[in-house]
Amino acid sequence: MSSPTDQAHKAIRRARLARLMSWLAAAAGLGFVIAFLAQAGLFSALMPGEPVAPPPKVQADQITAIQSTVTGLDREKQPYEVTAARGWQDENVPSRVHLESPEGRFRRPQGAEYTITAKTGLYDSEAKTLDLAGSVVLEQAERFKALMEKANIVVEEKRLSSESPVVAHFGSGTVNANGMQITDDGARILFLNGVKARFDAPQAQGDAN
Numbered sequence: 001m002s003s004p005t006d007q008a009h010k011a012i013r014r015a016r017l018a019r020l021m022s023w024l025a026a027a028a029g030l031g032f033v034i035a036f037l038a039q040a041g042l043f044s045a046l047m048p049g050e051p052v053a054p055p056p057k058v059q060a061d062q063i064t065a066i067q068s069t070v071t072g073l074d075r076e077k078q079p080y081e082v083t084a085a086r087g088w089q090d091e092n093v094p095s096r097v098h099l100e101s102p103e104g105r106f107r108r109p110q111g112a113e114y115t116i117t118a119k120t121g122l123y124d125s126e127a128k129t130l131d132l133a134g135s136v137v138l139e140q141a142e143r144f145k146a147l148m149e150k151a152n153i154v155v156e157e158k159r160l161s162s163e164s165p166v167v168a169h170f171g172s173g174t175v176n177a178n179g180m181q182i183t184d185d186g187a188r189i190l191f192l193n194g195v196k197a198r199f200d201a202p203q204a205q206g207d208a209n
Contacts, residue, residue, distance in 0.1 A: 068099065070123060074106070074156045076185055081105045082123060082130060082155070095126040104130060106158050108186050114140035116153070116160075128155045136162070138182075144189075145169045146180065158186040166191065173199030 068087030074080055084099035102121035107113045119134030130153040138146040138160065146168040153160050160182040168175040168191070179192035191197075 068097065070097075070125070072128075072155070074158055074185070076109055076158075078107045078109060080107070080155055080158075082121075084121065087123075090122075093124075095124055097123045097125065099123060102130070102132065104153065104155075106186065108158075112140060112143070114138065114143075114186070116151070118151070129153065130155055143171070148180065159183055170199075173197060 066086055068084045070082040072080055082099075082102060082104045084103070085101040087097050087099050090096035090098060099121035100119075102118055102123075104116045105113065106115075116132065116136065116138045118132035118136045121133070122131040123129070132151045132153070134149065136148045136151045138148075138151070146166055148162045148166045149164040151160055151162040151164075160180070162180045164179070166175075166177050166180045168177075168180070168189075175191055175195065175197045177191035177193060177195045181190045181192065182188065183190065
């Protein structure tokens with residue numbers, strides 16, 4: 001028979017074993033709960049996610065078009081056309097359209113045509129004006145070619161004005177000026193401010209030099 005001391009030791013061991021088993025059961029239950037929550041996606045929902053990129057900044061109600069074209073008739077009933085690689089409506093003045101690489105084509109009643117190009121432009125559909133800037137080139141085939149940095153055109157009148165330096169090349173010479181105007185529906189060209197002209201004298205017949 002066991003002594004009272006042995007029985008006491010056995011009782012203590014059984015109590016310790018019971019506590020250990022209860023701890024292990026609690027740990028197993030907690031692990032089961034954690035695994036269940038992880039599978040349910042609760043932890044991923046509680047974890048801070050990746051920062052969301054801000055929405056792109058765009059102009060509200062802005063009209064943009066590729067290969068923009070404006071056509072019409074001037075006051076002499078001659079057709080004109082203004083094209084651009086890209087055009088977008090001004091955010092403050094809806095009648096204004098910003099143009100990228102614009103090109104205007106105009107025609108006189110006699111049939112002569114001329115073009116004007118630039119890097120940028122601003123067309124006003126109400127005023128029927130076209131403001132050009134950057135490497136502006138006005139050209140009429142076999143007549144002249146003028147280069148300037150800025151120009152304003154009243155489209156329906158084919159009237160052009162420029163207050164920037166101008167270099168105009170004609171078949172017989174060159175004109176340099178600090179401004180230019182084209183009036184009378186494109187029939188008259190006037191150079192302004194510090195005009196310098198150089199014309200080549202016609203070569204005499206038989207002169208080999």
